Amino acid sequence: MFHLTPPLRRCSRRHFSFLGSNSTAPCPRQPSQSGKSPFPPKIRKKPRRILSICTSFFSTKPPPSLISTAPFSPPPSPPSPPPLLLLHPLPPHLPLPPLPLHLPILLFGPSNMLDDAISTFRANKSNTTQSLNALLFACILSDNHGLVPDLFRDLPARYRITPNLITYNTLLKSLCQNGSSSSAFSVFDEMSRKGVKPNLTSFTIALAGLYRDQRLDLVDRLLNLMKKHNCHPRLSVYNVRVQELCKLGRVGEAEELLKEMKPNWETYHHLILGFCGVNDLDEAKRVYGEMRRRGLVPESGCYFTLIHYLCKGGDFEFALGVCKESMGRNWVPRFSTMRRLVDGLVSISMADEAREIVAKVKEKFPSSAHLWKETE
Structure with missing residues (x-):
């Protein structure tokens, strides 16, 4: 069965928070969402069905335990089938509950249905700043960065929408992900003219973009602009x-x-x-x-990467120490890395240590014990 809960949960926590919060946390670069949809192919081209699924999700507020366990076990004695696992479209005669406009617009993005997102926006007579932000971010999710500046110039005037800080941060994010980070200074100039004060997120997005585009000659200029706006670098900016x-x-x-x-x-x-x-x-x-x-x-990724490079460089003894510390925290690298470490330890006459590592891995993952038969 295709479970809808995890993709929707990821969208609600990561993507929606970008539209509804002015948090100063940095926005790390995200991998392109192009070609990746949270809906199966048969559903992907059926906007009404997507809306019905999203409606059932966002019009219901289940307890946290239901959200976290729905894919693995049913909730205790539910009065009706869990709404998060709704796989069939609502009957045509059943009216949909009210759904905030920005949610379907946003969800069209990762579904690679940007034309539908734009059509939904244009068909609505009462668009808000929030729906504009959703449309711009849907462009980012669908990897259509080139449309963002055009929509930003056209829609606010046509629909009498006033861009806010989140609108400008979304524009900055798109420009910087599209290799146009130097344009960030023009955006900051417009923000000043419009009376919108940039925050730490604004500068962090631009700063990361300048480094990615290797425009290191503009970094000091941006840092000085931060000081001008009384926005002092924090640890997140340095990181x-x-x-x-x-x-x-x-x-x-x-x-x-x-x-x-x-x-x-x-x-x-x-x-x-x-x-x-x-x-x-x-x-x-x-x-x-x-x-x-x-x-x-x-985090675990640091241990895993270090072990990988140490084994690649032939420093198996140091890699063993890092591996033991990682496993002591219940973080075990992938099999290929562990196999390389074990073979390396054997090659430097540390067979006992190699056997100890294999035994611990087999104890932790008994279902994969057969993978070690050849090594043993």
């Missing part, structure tokens, strides 16, 4: 700078920023991955050790 510099292979410059900030685990995570990316494993190990001495714990 974006560290991350983007590491992606460009300028890890030394990224580490220099630590003198201006109090790094957290995310900062060290970016540096470790950066040094691994330029094949400087000694520096990656040094940063890893410094992070541990500070008592900071990264």
Whole structure:
């Protein structure tokens, strides 16, 4: 059975919050949503059916336990079938409950139905700033960045809509994801003329875009603009700078920023991955050790990537230590990485340690024990 709950839950928590909140948290770059739909192919081209599914979801407020367990087990003694698992369209004679306009417009984006989103917007006589924000963000979700500036110029005047901070941040996000980060300065100028004050999110989006487009010559200009707007860099801004510099292979410059900030685990995570990316494993190990001495714990991906590069570089003994720490936190790398580590340990006469690792993995994942037969 095709479960609708997880995709809808992801949309509601990540995408919708962008439209309804002025949070100052940075907006990390998201992978393109093009070609990825939360609906199966047969449903994808049936807007009314999508709306009926979305309506059943957003017009109901189930307890958190139902949302988190619906795909795996039924809720305790429900009075009727769970609305989140509604797979059949509503009967034609049954009127749909009221649904905020911006929700279907937004959901047309990841479904690659942008024409329907635009048609829905244009057909409505009472569009709001929120529905405009939804349409612009639907363009981002469907990877149609080129339409965003045109819609931003045309729709507010035609429908007498006043763009707000979220509208401008969405425009900035689209420009920066489309390789036009230098245009961010024009957006900031317009915001000043319209009396819309940019926030930390605005500058973080633009800053990440400048680094991605390798317009490092404009970074200082943007930082000065931040000061002009009384928007002082926080740790999240520094982490974006560290991350983007590491992606460009300028890890030394990224580490220099630590003198201006109090790094957290995310900062060290970016540096470790950066040094691994330029094949400087000694520096990656040094940063890893410094992070541990500070008592900071990264996410599992940092451990997995470091183990992978250490094995690739032949440093199996250090990789073993990182692997033990990772497994001690119940984070086990993928089989291919573990296999490479085990084979490497055997090659440097550490067969006992290799057997110990295999035994722990088999104990934790008994269903995959057969994968280790060849190694043993």
